[in-house]
Amino acid sequence: MSDKTPPSEFAYTHKVFNQVPPLTGHNLYAGDAALRETVEHNGGHWAEDDLQRYGEVCGRPEMIERGYLANEFKPIFESHDRIGNRIDLVRYHPTYHQLMQLALSEGLHSAPWTDPKPGAHVVRAAKYYLHSQLEAGHGCPVTMTFASVPSIRLNPKLAEEWLPKVTARGYDSSNRPHTEKSYLTIGMGMTEKQGGSDVRANTSTATPVGDGAYELVGHKWFMSAPMCDAFLMLAQVEKGETAGGLSCFLVPRWRPDGTKNPLQIQRLKNKSGNVSNASSEVEMRSAFGWLVGEEGRGVNAIIEMVAVTRFDCMIGSSAGQRQAALQAIYYAGHRDAFGKKLRDQPLMQNVLADLQLEVEGSVAITMRTARALDHLDKEQEKLLMRLGTAVGKYWICKRTPHHAYEAMECLGGNGVVENFITARLYRDAPINAIWEGSGNIQALDVLRAIEKTPAALLAWYDELERSAGADSCLDSAIAGLKKQMADMDDLEYRARHLVDQMALTMQAHLLVQGGNSAVAEAFIASRLKNTGAHNTGCLPRGLEIETLIERGDPLSV
Structure with missing residues (x-):
């Protein structure tokens, strides 16, 4: 063959077609x-x-x-x-x-x-x-x-010195004392290897050295974001002249005199997901710290922080669901198979609509909890917040891994390839379900909250009552929830099922209140009427499927 002879058309084996271009340059808010x-x-x-x-x-x-x-x-x-x-x-x-x-x-x-x-x-x-x-x-x-x-x-005293820099809008990643910086970040080290979620089993100790300061000795199995400027930590104070017991401390990376605090990282955890975030194992070797709250009331001091971090788990997992659903809907709208777009095929429509329904419910309960946070001066909202963070964190975060998998499957083989975002969403999905208390911890916390403050459950019922009469199936589900909650036998054994029903009825109520009948009716029909175990994509007939998919389409502005 002459070097001027063009190659045969049959020599071309790599013409790219029917592949979906990356989704970029879209407005995440306008399309949601x-x-x-x-x-x-x-x-x-x-x-x-x-x-x-x-x-x-x-x-x-x-x-x-x-x-x-x-x-x-x-x-x-x-x-x-x-x-x-x-x-x-x-x-x-x-x-x-x-x-x-x-x-x-x-x-x-x-x-x-x-x-x-x-x-x-x-x-x-x-x-x-x-x-x-x-x-x-x-x-x-x-x-x-x-x-x-x-x-x-x-x-x-700590608040006066630290909070202006903690809340300032800026970021300083440098490794130097907090007195030399204008912007500070805070991490957390609660978990120890022998106790896990049972922080009262912590063995780290704190010894007072005067002026509200302590020296901490011990080992933390998980300390998150180790390059933060200080960390909230729990440690045991020996009872003596002071109250003693499990207490909360703010432990800085640097001592007040400018020397390095002996907060020594042993290793970074090699996690399956959430890999950009450094989770570390750390030893405190007479590390300097300030008491936060009162001695012996460490759990009380940290409880508000835990409530807010659980709320952010709800936000993060809802966001993961949204990104997974929009990727699936976008991909299906651009990919041909068996003679037509994936999005136009009935079974795929069922899956896509179901993915979007999950997002609708998650966003509804997350934002209702945010509204409660905005109005904690009202007792009703404070009670809703108390249950809402535990119920919402349990339900949304636990639903997200399977949701991520189903969205990943919509992309076929591409979905498991690391340079498609669905693979990362799948790896990240379990983290929020485990962090800040896994599913059992959340479910048991709901029971403890109701036992300690029965008015919290009444506040939950009062919220649900706002949708009374709007849908007979929802009315029946709420009545069933009340009956199950009134049954005091084997409560702990049944805790997950009870919290499931609390979450589903609240999501359905909020979607009814949201005013979009297509969304509310589909959610109730698939989550409350269809109570048997089923996979994603088993929505009943007669729903406004295209409306649901259109709501999830990131380009439908």
Whole structure:
């Protein structure tokens, strides 16, 4: 063959067609009907322009790329510098810091604390929901910084010094004393290897050294975001002249005199998901810390932080569901199979609509909980918040892994390839279900809350009563819930089932109140009428399937 002879057309084997281009350059807020409606319904209408702006920011190609790179290049731990000094340094890819800078400059760690007003928590939740779709791992220090504020306030002296920098809108990743920085982040180290969720089994000790300061000795099995500037930790104080018992402390990375605090990282955990977030194992070797709250009341000091972190788990898992559903819907709308678009095929429509229904319910209960956070001065809302974070965290976070898998399957083989986001969503999905108390812990917490404060359950029922008469099936489900809750036999054994019913009836009620009949009717028909065990994509006939899919289409603005 002459070198001028073109190759045969049959020599071309790699012509790319019927593949779906990446979804970028879209507005995550404008294309999310469920989010827009629930923000309006729960009092966040005043931030519409800002949410539209941030939705556009979070859809930019460069922002999406940062999420990929932060996961591709995992954090690296360096215990010592090159000449042998202990430094306990964790190095991150620059994109991790860029995402942190974006989150903190938007006030995702502080806005409701620094500018409290009706709808502040709703708007912050909506922005965090948009932001979390970029990347989940860096959300851990954002959440912990946000949630630390109520606990740090228990020590007025600490609050005066630390909170202006904790809540300031900015990010400083440098490893230096907090006195030299204008922006601070807060981490958390509660879990010990022998106790796990049972923090009262903690063996770490704290010894008073005067002026509200203590020295801590012990080992933490999980300490999140080890490059934060300080950490809220639990340790046992020996009873003596003081009250003693399990107490809460703020432990800084650097001592007040500018020397390194002996908070020594042993290793980073090699996790299956959430890999951009460095989770560490740490030893405290007479580490310096300040008492937060009172001695012996460490759980009380930390409980408000835990409630807020659980709420952020709801936001993060709802965001994961949304990103998974929109990827599936987008892909199915661009991919041909068996002579027509996947989205036009009835069985795929059933799956896509079901994925979107899950998002609708998750967003509804998350934003209703945000509204309760905005009105904790009202006893009814405070009681709803008490149950809502446990019920919502249990249900949404537990539903997300299977939801992520079903969305991944919609992309076929591409769905499990790491440079498609669905693979990362699947790996990340179990984290929120486990972090801040796994499913059993949440279900048992609901029972404890009801036993301790029976009015909380009455507040839950009062909320459900607002939809009385709207749908006979919902009425029947609520009546069934009340009957089951009144049965005191084997409560602990039945706890998961009870919390399931609390979540489903509340989601159905909120969707009825949301005013979109197609969504509410489909949710009730598939979640309350169809009570048997079934997989995603088993919606009954007669529902407005295309309406549901259209609501989830990221390009349907």
